[in-house]
Each structure stands twice: as structure tokens, then as C-alpha cells.
Amino acid sequence: xxxxxxxxxxxxxxxxxxxxxxxxxxxxxxxxxxxxxxxxxxxxxxxxxxxxxxxxxxxxxxxxxxxxxxxxxxxxxxxxxxxxxxxxxxxxxxxxxxxxxxxxxxxxxxxxxxxxxxxxxxxxxxxxxxxxxxxxxxxxxxxxxxxxxxxxxxxxxxxxxxxxxxxxxxxxxxxxxxxxxxxxxxxxxxxxxxxxxxxxxxxxxxxxxxxxxxxxxxxxxxxxxxxxxxxxxxxxxxxxxxxxxxxxxxxxxxxxxxxxxxxxxxxxxxxxxxxxxxxxxxxxxxxxxxxxxxxxxxxxxx
Numbered sequence: 552x553x554x555x556x557x558x559x560x561x562x563x564x565x566x567x568x569x570x571x572x573x574x575x576x577x578x579x580x581x582x583x584x585x586x587x588x589x590x591x592x593x594x595x596x597x598x599x600x601x602x603x604x605x606x607x608x609x610x611x612x613x614x615x616x617x618x619x620x621x622x623x624x625x626x627x628x629x630x631x632x633x634x635x636x637x638x639x640x641x642x643x644x645x646x647x648x649x650x651x652x653x654x655x656x657x658x659x660x661x662x663x664x665x666x667x668x669x670x671x672x673x674x675x676x677x678x679x680x681x682x683x684x685x686x687x688x689x690x691x692x693x694x695x696x697x698x699x700x701x702x703x704x705x706x707x708x709x710x711x712x713x714x715x716x717x718x719x720x721x722x723x724x725x726x727x728x729x730x731x732x733x734x735x736x737x738x739x740x741x742x743x744x745x746x747x748x749x750x751x752x753x754x755x756x757x758x759x760x761x762x763x764x765x766x767x768x769x770x771x772x773x774x775x776x777x778x779x780x781x782x783x784x785x786x787x788x789x790x791x792x793x794x795x796x797x798x799x800x801x802x803x804x805x806x807x808x809x810x811x812x813x814x815x816x817x818x819x820x821x822x823x824x825x826x827x828x829x830x831x832x833x834x835x836x837x838x839x840x841x842x843x844x845x846x847x848x849x850x851x852x853x
Contacts, residue, residue, distance in 0.1 A: 552652045553577055555846055556643055558631050559659035561589020562832045563822025565615040566839025567657050572622035574847055583630040588612020589661050591832055595685045595711040600832050631792040636815055654817060655849055657842045658793060658805065661823040662786035671755030679761025680780045684708035691779040693717050697764055699752050700783035706730040706738050708781050713741040722750040722766055755780055788824050801826045811842035819845055
């Protein structure tokens, strides 16, 4: 029986681990990918985390993880499949079939990339279709690539690819970017980047791997030769393992206040899984600290 189980090893989960370790809690962090860091590890560059300056998302994730480990956190590889509320304790069920009992649980499983759902997307995933430019961009050095999306992730992906690829085409369905203006201006200055506004990706074609795409814009549908497609159309909460519990959800996100308390006593939601107006590394880290503070109060350790 643990006092606390933290599910997820992204910025929220690792921040929680740092605070839990400093509070002397008997706890464990369960991380699906093993190494931790969360979505931030796929970011080419992070420049808005206070005190860190400019660094890669992977390095920032590693810094979180190493600090938690140095303070005594235990991080295990494991993926949550379900959670049962047994009143005075919670039973976390792993996809391996094992169970972990804890008095309190912090759900910090974040969010995952959304699928576009167009023909060819599923067929060519891993064969030219990717959701992580920094993970797979090197495979497309000197080739033609497409980035779909108009948010911060899409712009960061396109900037990263512009340094590797022969050409980068950015397709966004709106007539304006949602990304930070400064990064958009940098993107527009790249000579090998073409931006297509009010344009949708409607099909991905190829034989064995991506060979072309169908783009529908103001001039109608056009087929373009393409070697790689990077989709950055948003994320969706990774909270399927909480299904069946009497939780309030908003668009799939767990409803919880700044104290991270959910409708179930002893269950706290932190990071991108929690419904909130801003999802950034800094807000995820704040959630981790708040969740542990609320956990200590729940356990009578405050």
C-alpha cells in the first residue's frame, strides 16, 4: 500500500514527484514510456520556461526527471488500464494485469496527438506520416514535407523541418495562425517554407509509403508530391483509464480546480489532463505542486 501513486511522468507528474519526495511521502511514479518527460520531449526548442533559457524539450524533460530521481523518487515503467475507488484506498490496474494500491492517486497522463482521420493517415503512419517532427524529421533530410496545423506545435515543427528538408509546406484551415506571433514571423522568413491558408489535407496517397497528398484550398483540390506528412492538429486528453468513474468531464478533460481535486476524494488531476484555459509546461509544473499539497491535506499530513 503506497500513500500516493502518480500516474504519468510528464512535467506535471515529475513536478508532483519532486514535491512528494520533499514531503517524505511513500509514493511511486508510473510512466508509460519509461523515460518520462511527456509531450515536451518532442519539442525542438523551449524558450518560455522561467530560468531555463532556451533548451530542447528533451533536455528540459530530462532535467525534470533527474531532479525527481536525485530527490529519491521511484519511477516505474507501466501503463494505467483502469482505476477502482475502494473508499479508503484506490486500486490502479495496469495493462500488464498487475494492481497497485494507494491511498491517493494523482492523474497526470496528459494528452495525445489528435488524428486527422483522412484516408491514408492510418495506412502510412510510420511510413511517412508522423506526429512528432523532432522524433522523425531526420528521416526526411533533403526531401519534401507537409506540416498540417496552425498552432504553436505546427509552427515549431515547420521551423525544425526547414533546417533539414528541401521544402516544407504548411497547410492550415484558417486564414491566420494561432501560434505565437514571433515564431510565425520566423517561419515566414524561411525561404524553403510555403504557407497555404484556408487549406485542408483530404487524402494521403502512396505505394508502401507516402508519395503524394491531396490538398483542398481556395483553388480546389490539388495533388502534390510529398515525402512526409507531419500532423499537428491538436491533442486529446489521455484519460481513458479513468472510464467508469463518477467524474465530471469537459470535452474529455477532467474537471478539477486549481487545487487539482476531482469529484472523487483522494483522486487529483494535474497537467494537460485537467480542464483549464492554458496548457503549458509552467502550468503543468504548478499543477504538480498543487496536487501534492492537496494530497498532503487529504492524507492528514499538511
